[in-house]
Every structure is written in C-alpha cells, then in structure tokens.
Amino acid sequence: MATKTEVTVEDKLRALYDLQLIDSRVDEIRNVRGELPLEVQDLEDEVQGLKTRIDKLKTDLETINYEISAKKNLIEDAKALIKKYSEQQKNVRNSREFNSLAKEVEFQELEIQLAEKHIKEFKAQIDQKKEIVSGTKENLTERETHLKHKKGELDAILAETEKEEKALMKKSEEFEKIIEDRLLNAYKRIRHRVKNGLAVVPVERGASGGSFFTIPPQVQVEIASRKKIISDEHSGRILVDPALAEEEQKKMEQIFDKVK
Numbered sequence: 001m002a003t004k005t006e007v008t009v010e011d012k013l014r015a016l017y018d019l020q021l022i023d024s025r026v027d028e029i030r031n032v033r034g035e036l037p038l039e040v041q042d043l044e045d046e047v048q049g050l051k052t053r054i055d056k057l058k059t060d061l062e063t064i065n066y067e068i069s070a071k072k073n074l075i076e077d078a079k080a081l082i083k084k085y086s087e088q089q090k091n092v093r094n095s096r097e098f099n100s101l102a103k104e105v106e107f108q109e110l111e112i113q114l115a116e117k118h119i120k121e122f123k124a125q126i127d128q129k130k131e132i133v134s135g136t137k138e139n140l141t142e143r144e145t146h147l148k149h150k151k152g153e154l155d156a157i158l159a160e161t162e163k164e165e166k167a168l169m170k171k172s173e174e175f176e177k178i179i180e181d182r183l184l185n186a187y188k189r190i191r192h193r194v195k196n197g198l199a200v201v202p203v204e205r206g207a208s209g210g211s212f213f214t215i216p217p218q219v220q221v222e223i224a225s226r227k228k229i230i231s232d233e234h235s236g237r238i239l240v241d242p243a244l245a246e247e248e249q250k251k252m253e254q255i256f257d258k259v260k
Helices: 009-033 036-089 095-177 181-193 217-225 242-259
Strands: 200-204 238-240
Touching (some): 009 200, 009 238
Parallel strands (some): 200 238
16 A cells, blocks of 8 residues: 555545545444443442442441440449449448439439430331341342343443454554544544544535535536545535545445454
8 A cells, every 4th residue: 555655635535535434334333332331330330339338238237236235235234233232222331321322323224224225226227227228239139130131232242343343443543544644633623523423425416425515516526536635615524526435435345344
C-alpha cells in the first residue's frame, strides 16, 4: 500500500471511506451489546451493596447480642449484691446502717429494672434487624439471579462478536496509519460530533448520505472527479461519489467476512 506522501486524493478518499466502513461495523457490533455492559456493572454494584448491608446488619446483631449478654451479667451481679446486702441487714447495729444497705438494695433493683428494659429494647431491635436481613437476602437472591441472566446474555454476545471486533479494531488502526494526520483528525472530529458516527458518506439521490440537503450538480461533478476532498456544507461530512462507495463496500464486505 502506498505511503502517506505518495497517495492520490482518490486513494485518500478510498482509505477514509474504508475506515468509515470499518468503524461503522464496530459501532454495529457495540450497538448489539447496547446497554448490557452497563446493566451488568450496575447489577454487580447493587449485589455488592446488598452483601455489604447484610454484613453490617450481622455485625449489628452481634453487637446487640453482646450488649444483651452484658446486661444479663449486670442483672446477675445486681442480684448477688442484693442478696449480699440483704444478709448484711440482718446483722446491722443501728438503723443508719440498715437504711444505707436498703438504699444499696434499692439501687441494685433499679439497675435490674433498667437492664431488663434495655434487654427488651435490644430484643425488639434484633427482631427488626432480622426482618431487614431476611428482606435484604430475598432482594439479593433476586438481584443475583438477574445478574446471572444478564451476564449470560453479555457473555453470549461477546463470544459471538469479540473476535470480530478485535480484528476490526486492528484493521481500523492499519487504515488510520495511511491517512494523513490532518484528514484523520478531521474524520475523528466529525465522527464524534454526529449522532450516527458517519463522517464520510456517499452522495445518494443528489444529497449527502443521511441528509436531505441537495448537493448542487457542479459539486457532484467535482466529487465524482475525485480530485479534492469535499465536505457537505451543512453537516461537515466528507463526501464520496456513489461508484467509489459501492466499490469500497464490496471490497470491505470481503474483509468483514474473513474476520468473522
């Protein structure tokens, strides 16, 4: 293939249109995948989030159970002190000592009541959190099933198209190398600006491909002469004549068939 300095305008047009056909084919392959990769990523993030939530809830339950155990130990200690103080009351020498021990017993009884109240509240929290864990697990199972289904869809599409896409991307890079930087940059700029990614289009029924704007006959003649690069004044797309487009399409179809 000729080098960048040796190519004619026609060679440049053919190379640009070939590059467009390759890139459009890559676009088609990626469109088949559509939003699937993003859907899979979102589902993976959601599943991870649910797992993290379940882990946190389990940690919370462990903490609450620890607190319940601590309160039960406090109750046992308080009961032991009440028994101790009650025994001591039997051997007091005066009412002051008796009243002092009575206050200690009363304090420990209040400690028991408070601890029992806290245990009741903790148990209510456990029931609530267990309910949340159960619902979150159900949601996780449903999301994991959905993720598995979507990953299966994506894997099937990738298995069919990944080889072809890689081969086409390599071809795209090869064609980019024979196009001068100025034209290549213009091609990429137009391609990223237009919705369908078509930067090089043939003249169809007297208008720019994909456009309804008529191209004057004299300009059509200039395009067909392949002597200079001509752009559509409305869209900025680079224009090629129908005959060149048809020739290149046939040539590229053979290449596409080989890389499938």
